[in-house]
Structures are given as structure tokens and as C-alpha cells.
Amino acid sequence: MKLVIGIVRPEKANDVLTALYRAEVRGVSLSRVQGHGGELDRVETYRGTTVKMGLAEKVRFEIAVSDEFVEPAIEALCEGGRTGEVGDGKIFVVPLERAVRIRTGETDHGAVTPVDA
Amino acid sequence: MTGPPQLVAAAQVNAGDTAWMLIATALVLLMTPALGLFYAGLVRSKNTLNTFMMCVAALAVATVMWAIVGYSIAFDGDGPIIGGLGHAFLNDVTFEPRDGTTIPHLLFMAFQATFCIITVALVSGAVVERMRFGPFLIFAALWSVLVYAVLAHWAFGGGWLIEGGTLDFAGGVPVEMGSGFSALAAALVVGARKDYGRQALLPHNAVYVLLGAGLLWFGWFGFNGGSGFSTGNSGVLAFTNTLLCPACTLVVWFALDLVRGRQVTAIGAATAIIVGCVGITPAGGFISPGWAMALGALAALPSYAVIVWRPRTRVDETLDVLAAHGIAGLTGILFIGFFAQNSWNGVSDGLVYGDAGQLGWQALAALAAPTYAFVATFVILRVIGLVMPLRASEGEEALGMDVVQHGEEAYVTGEGAVLMPTAPDGERPVKEPV
Numbered sequence: 001m002k003l004v005i006g007i008v009r010p011e012k013a014n015d016v017l018t019a020l021y022r023a024e025v026r027g028v029s030l031s032r033v034q035g036h037g038g039e040l041d042r043v044e045t046y047r048g049t050t051v052k053m054g055l056a057e058k059v060r061f062e063i064a065v066s067d068e069f070v071e072p073a074i075e076a077l078c079e080g081g082r083t084g085e086v087g088d089g090k091i092f093v094v095p096l097e098r099a100v101r102i103r104t105g106e107t108d109h110g111a112v113t114p115v116d117a
Numbered sequence: 118m119t120g121p122p123q124l125v126a127a128a129q130v131n132a133g134d135t136a137w138m139l140i141a142t143a144l145v146l147l148m149t150p151a152l153g154l155f156y157a158g159l160v161r162s163k164n165t166l167n168t169f170m171m172c173v174a175a176l177a178v179a180t181v182m183w184a185i186v187g188y189s190i191a192f193d194g195d196g197p198i199i200g201g202l203g204h205a206f207l208n209d210v211t212f213e214p215r216d217g218t219t220i221p222h223l224l225f226m227a228f229q230a231t232f233c234i235i236t237v238a239l240v241s242g243a244v245v246e247r248m249r250f251g252p253f254l255i256f257a258a259l260w261s262v263l264v265y266a267v268l269a270h271w272a273f274g275g276g277w278l279i280e281g282g283t284l285d286f287a288g289g290v291p292v293e294m295g296s297g298f299s300a301l302a303a304a305l306v307v308g309a310r311k312d313y314g315r316q317a318l319l320p321h322n323a324v325y326v327l328l329g330a331g332l333l334w335f336g337w338f339g340f341n342g343g344s345g346f347s348t349g350n351s352g353v354l355a356f357t358n359t360l361l362c363p364a365c366t367l368v369v370w371f372a373l374d375l376v377r378g379r380q381v382t383a384i385g386a387a388t389a390i391i392v393g394c395v396g397i398t399p400a401g402g403f404i405s406p407g408w409a410m411a412l413g414a415l416a417a418l419p420s421y422a423v424i425v426w427r428p429r430t431r432v433d434e435t436l437d438v439l440a441a442h443g444i445a446g447l448t449g450i451l452f453i454g455f456f457a458q459n460s461w462n463g464v465s466d467g468l469v470y471g472d473a474g475q476l477g478w479q480a481l482a483a484l485a486a487p488t489y490a491f492v493a494t495f496v497i498l499r500v501i502g503l504v505m506p507l508r509a510s511e512g513e514e515a516l517g518m519d520v521v522q523h524g525e526e527a528y529v530t531g532e533g534a535v536l537m538p539t540a541p542d543g544e545r546p547v548k549e550p551v
Contacts, residue, residue, distance in 0.1 A: 011515040014316050034532060043537070044524045055533030085512070 001096040001108060004073045006061040007035065008081035008089040013059040016080030020063070023072040026114035029062045039087035058089060064099055064112045130212070131219035134347040138220045138228055144339025145231035149176055149238050151336055155329025155387065156242055157527075159436050162321040163517025164246045165527035171241035174254055179237040179261040183230045190266035192229065195275030199267055218346040228343060229269070235340075236292045237261050240494075242436030243300035244307045246318075247508045250522045252501050259501075260299065264493045268295045268486055282475065283482040284457060284465060286355055287344035289399025289450040290486040297443015298487040299494035300434055306498040309433030311511050323383045330387035334363060337394045341401040354461060355401030358409035363393025365413030373421050388441060392420045395445035400453045403464065408456040416448045447483050454479030 008016055013030065020028060034055040042053040063073050070093060077091050101111040153172035160168045179187075189204035204210055207226065215225035237257045244253070268291035270276040272283065278290065312318060320326060341359045345352030370389030371381045396416030397409055404412065423440035454476030457467035466472040501507065508514075513521040520526060 009515075034530075036533065042520055042524075044520070044526065044529070044534075046525060046529075050537045051531075051534040052537055053533060054535050083512070083515075 001064070001066055001099060001112060002070050003094045003096050004061075004063040004065060004070060004077070005092040005094070006063070006073075006077040006081065006089065007033065007037075007058050007091075008061065008077065009083065009087065010057050010059050012081045012083065012088075016059075016061065016077055019076035019080035020061075020073065023069075023076040025063060025065060025069055025073045025076060027064065027112065031060050031062075033058050033060045037087065037090065039085075056087060064096060066109050066112055128214050128219050130214050130221055131347070134219045134349075135221065135224060137348050137352070138224050138343055138346060141339035141343025142224065142228045142231055144336045145228065145235065145343065146176075146336075148231075148235050148333050148336035148340065149173075151329050151332030152235060152238050153329070154325050155333060155391075156245065156436055158322040158325025158327075158329060159320045159384070160245055161318060161517070162528060163519055163526075165321070165519060166525055167250065167518035167522050168241070168245045170250065170523065171245065171253055172238040174250070174257055175234050175238035175241070175261075178254055178257040179234045179265075180230055182258050182261045183226075183233045183266075187233055187262045187266040188226050188229065190262060191233075191269040192226075192274040195280065196270075197277040197280070198270070199276075200270045200274050215346075220346055225346070228346075229273075232288055232292055232340070233261050233265050233269070236265050236288075236296050239292075239296035239438055239442055240299050240303060242438040243303040243434050244507075245435050246518060247310050247514050248307050249505075249507065249509050250518075252505055252507050255501055256303075256498060259497050260494065263497060264299060264490055265291055265295060267493075268490065271486070272482070278478070278482050278485070281481070282465070282478040283450075284403050284453050284475070284479065285399045285450065285482065286351075286402040287341045287398045289446045290482050293395050293398055293442045293446025294450070294483070294486040295490045297439045297441075297446060298490040300438035300443070301432070302491045302494040303498055304432055304434035306495060306502065307507050309431065310435070311514050313433040314431065320384055323387075326384055326387045330390040334359075334390050334394055337398075341394075341398060345402055351402035351462060354406075355397075357406060358397050358401045358404070359394065361406055362397035362409045362413035362416075363390050365410045366390070366393030366396065366417045369414045369417040370421065373417065377425070388420075388424065388437070389417060391441045392416055392445045395442050396449040396452070399446065399449040400457075403453050403457045403462045405456075405458050405461045408452075408458070412449065412452045412456075415452070416445050419448055420445045443487065447487070450479050450483050451476075 035058050036055055039056060044051055044053055065073050074091055082088050099111040100107050149172050153169040157165045157169040184207055186205050189202050190200050193200040193203040210222050210226050212221045212223060214220060215222040218225060237260060271278040272285040272290035337359050338356055342352050342356030344355060367386060367389045370385055374381045374385045393413045396412050400412060420440045423444050424437050427434060427437060427440060453467060455467045455469050457465050457475055458470050459466045465475055468476045509521060
């Protein structure tokens with residue numbers, strides 16, 4: 001059981017969702033985050049004030065999956081999120097200790113397997 | 118022996134009329150930032166400023182072009198197709214009353230200028246979220262003269278439509294059909310947004326849309342109520358019809374929303390306000406209040422149909438200028454042909470009151486204005502497109518036009534922003550080590 005964290009461009013979030021859906025990875029959380037990963041800074045000017053925008057808007061996917069879905073999830077994130085330019089984002093995979101589905105009390109593998117309903 | 122005829126005929130400037138027209142001019146000017154708010158709410162948040170700025174661009178470019186040459190093309194002399202250049206650079210536009218009115222010529226020019234501005238801004242709705250700002254400025258300058266001023270001459274300034282007998286109280290021909298069918302041409306030339314038809318491209322702030330529509334309605338009292346150029350009957354009639362007609366459009370739009378989706382929508386309501394105001398624009402001073410209410414109800418139907426149908430096509434006429442302005446303006450223009458009433462307007466009857474010829478002239482306007490607007494806009498944009506790219510690259514479109522075109526964001530937080538000691542003077546942003 002792993003937690004796959006993908007940080008992607010906001011404009012690619014829809015493509016990533018589509019790719020995840022096609023890979024039959026269900027059950028995702030996403031949040032808007034700001035970050036910096038070595039891409040070019042944007043320069044903006046507000047009246048007389050010129051600033052370098054150090055943080056870029058990103059979307060962070062968090063996907064808890066059983067081991068056999070780790071590779072499909074990573075592939076979907078890469079396929080949906082890639083533009084080839086600096087700033088496409090990162091994927092982190094971390095081990096998951098426990099997972100509980102609140103409705104049923106199912107744990108671990110049962111909790112991260114989507115129900116067909 | 119009587120004096121020279123022009124002295125006998127010369128009207129005096131009337132203080133009451135002038136006071137109202139000063140206010141009406143300011144009311145119409147407010148409509149352009151109101152439209153900016155309306156349009157900005159309808160686009161995605163990353164394009165908020167660019168969309169609003171296209172309306173601000175109209176305030177800049179259309180006003181300047183109007184003073185230089187547009188006003189003269191529209192309102193100098195009675196040539197059938199275009200006016201002369203006698204009023205170019207506002208030559209001979211002074212405190213003397215404008216022919217046929219009791220207000221100073223200078224004020225008449227300013228009032229008409231605000232119509233040109235809002236019309237240029239309206240067309241931008243077809244090309245938001247992908248057209249580059251520079252080419253839009255050039256388009257606005259050319260379009261305000263080659264399309265708006267020409268159509269205004271036909272309908273208002275002594276051109277062939279008004280001379281033939283077409284009735285257009287406040288701009289069904291130049292403003293509404295002119296902008297609507299130009300928008301269709303602009304959408305076709307510029308092309309669809311890259312995600313159009315593949316992703317849901319949703320309005321980012323419905324409150325802006327409603328507030329913009331409300332402010333537009335408010336300004337429209339000057340637009341229609343001022344188009345009698347006096348505080349006389351026709352202005353009062355148009356002013357009151359501007360209250361009644363959009364209210365009826367709203368009610369019918371609610372009903373259509375209920376039938377189609379079982380819920381009344383806010384963005385639908387905002388759209389209905391615009392459609393109702395547009396419908397009454399050509400007809401305001403020519404039809405009775407009762408028929409104005411009927412027009413409001415009727416005008417909802419074709420515009421609603423086009424708004425439902427258009428997104429299923431490949432034509433990304435993004436903010437539905439054609440449906441809200443072109444189609445509703447056309448409905449209003451034709452409606453006059455049936456229901457104009459001499460006892461209310463003192464000018465002419467429509468078909469229902471015994472004059473079939475009026476309908477003929479209304480139909481001719483409804484054919485000629487859309488055709489000219491569409492073809493001329495198509496050619497103007499194609500020519501600009503030969504000189505420079507009309508639209509941003511796909512990457513820029515994805516990033517959003519606010520950052521790419523203006524170097525600003527509408528909803529900037531300032532987190533992570535680092536002050537730069539000096540302005541970059543066009544230098545490229547540098548890559549920073551982490």
C-alpha cells in the first residue's frame with residue numbers, strides 16, 4: 001500500500017484526472033498548492049512595484065493505492081501532466097502504514113480498493 | 118419677406134434636454150466597464166484581467182478613433198453609404214445645436230461616442246481567452262471606423278436605411294446586429310480555444326456576471342432614454358420600455374430554465390437582462406409599453422435557443438454575443454415592422470397598424486446590417502492576421518492571458534513575491550537556483 005503524491009500544473013489537472021480514470025485508479029484527493037521547483041520566475045508589475053513571483057500555482061494529487069496500482073497511477077500522472085517544459089511537477093511515492101474506510105470500518109487493502117456501486 | 122431659411126429653422130439649445138443628455142452620456146459610458154465586469158465573470162479566473170482590459174481598450178481606442186474620423190464618417194452629411202470628412206478631428210463640432218436636436222453638437226458627438234465604445238467592447242466577447250492584446254487594439258481601431266461608423270451612418274446619420282424608412286431608435290443596426298454578427302465572424306477567424314469542446318470552460322464568478330448585467334441595465338436607461346435626444350415623449354417612452362421589456366424577458370427566461378433544467382439559473386438571469394435590453398433597443402421609442410412587454414417575452418425565445426445550440430457546435434463564439442446581441446437585436450428590429458404605432462411614436466405604423474412597407478424596411482435592415490458586419494469583420498481580421506499572429510500560443514493560453522499579456526493576476530496573493538530593485542526593462546526573467 002502506497003501513497004502516491006503528484007504535483008502538477010493546474011492547467012494539466014483535468015488531463016491527469018482523465019488519465020487516472022482510464023487507468024482505473026479511483027479515489028483521489030486534490031488540493032491547490034503553491035510551490036517552487038526551479039522553473040523560470042514570472043515578473044509582474046503592479047503600478048510602480050515590480051516583483052518576481054517565486055511561487056507557482058500547482059495542483060497536488062494524493063492517491064492511496066494497493067501495490068499493483070502504483071505503476072498505473074505514476075504512468076497516468078506522467079502522461080496527463082507532462083508538457084516537456086520546466087515546471088511539469090514531481091511524483092513522490094511513500095509507504096502507507098494504515099488505511100481505514102470510515103463508512104464500513106474496512107482497513108488497509110479493502111479500504112483503498114474502490115467499491116463498485 | 119422672411120429671413121434666410123436656415124435661421125428660421127434653426128433650433129435653440131434647450132437647457133432641460135441638454136441636462137438629461139449630459140447624464141445619459143455618462144450612463145452609457147458606465148456600460149462599458151459594466152460589460153467588462155459581466156465578461157470577466159464569465160471567463161476562467163486566469164483570464165479575468167485580459168477580458169476586462171479588452172473593454173478598457175475600447176474606452177481608449179474607440180474614443181480616439183471616433184474623435185479623429187469615426188464621428189465624421191457616421192454623422193457628416195447624408196451620403197447613402199458613408200458620411201463625409203467634414204467633421205474629422207471634430208472640425209466644426211461646437212456648441213451650436215446638432216441638426217434635428219436641441220442639444221449642443223459637441224454633446225451629441227460625445228453621446229454617440231459612448232455607443233461606439235460599448236459596441237467595440239461587445240465584439241471582444243467572441244475572442245476572449247486566446248486573442249492577443251496587441252492585435253485586438255488594432256482590430257478595435259479599424260472596426261470602430263470601418264464597421265461601427267458605417268452602420269451608424271446607415272441607421273442614424275442620414276445613410277440609405279434611415280432615408281429609406283428603417284426605424285432604429287437606439288442602435289439595433291449598428292450596436293446590436295453590428296456587434297453580434299461581427300462576433301460570429303471574429304470567432305471563426307480567430308478560432309476556438311484549445312480546450313473548447315474537450316473540457317468544461319466555466320464562468321469563474323457568477324456574482325460579477327449578475328452585477329455587470331445590473332449595471333448594464335442601469336446604463337441602458339441612458340442608452341435608450343437618451344436616444345430621443347430630449348426629455349420629450351419618445352425618450353420617456355423608450356426609458357419606460359427599458360424597464361418593462363427586460364423584466365418580461367427575465368420572467369420568460371426563468372420559465373425556459375425551469376422547463377429545460379428544473380432550476381432557475383443566475384447566469385441565465387443575467388443573460389436575460391441583456392437580451393431584454395437589447396430587444397427593446399431598436400424599438401424603445403416606437404412601440405407601446407404593452408407591445409414592449411410582449412417583445413421582452415418574445416425576444417427570450419430565439420436567443421435562448423441559440424445559446425443552447427451554439428456550444429454544441431465547433432464555433433467558439435465564447436460569450437454568446439451573437440445570441441444575446443445579434444439575434445435579440447434582429448428580433449427587435451423586425452418587431453418594429455409589425456407593432457410600431459403612430460399614436461405612440463408620431464412617426465410610423467407597422468404592419469399590424471396598417472403599414473406593410475415598414476416591415477419591408479425593417480427586414481432589409483435585418484438582412485443588410487448582419488451581412489455587412491460579418492463580411493467586413495472577417496476581412497479586417499484576416500488582414501491583421503497576415504501581419505501578426507492573432508492568438509496566443511497553446512502554452513500561453515494554458516498559463517492564462519492575464520500573466521502572459523499583462524504581467525498581472527486578478528487574484529494575486531503576494532506569497533512568494535520578491536521585490537525587484539529595478540524594473541526589468543524588458544530583460545528576460547532569470548532562472549533562480551533553488
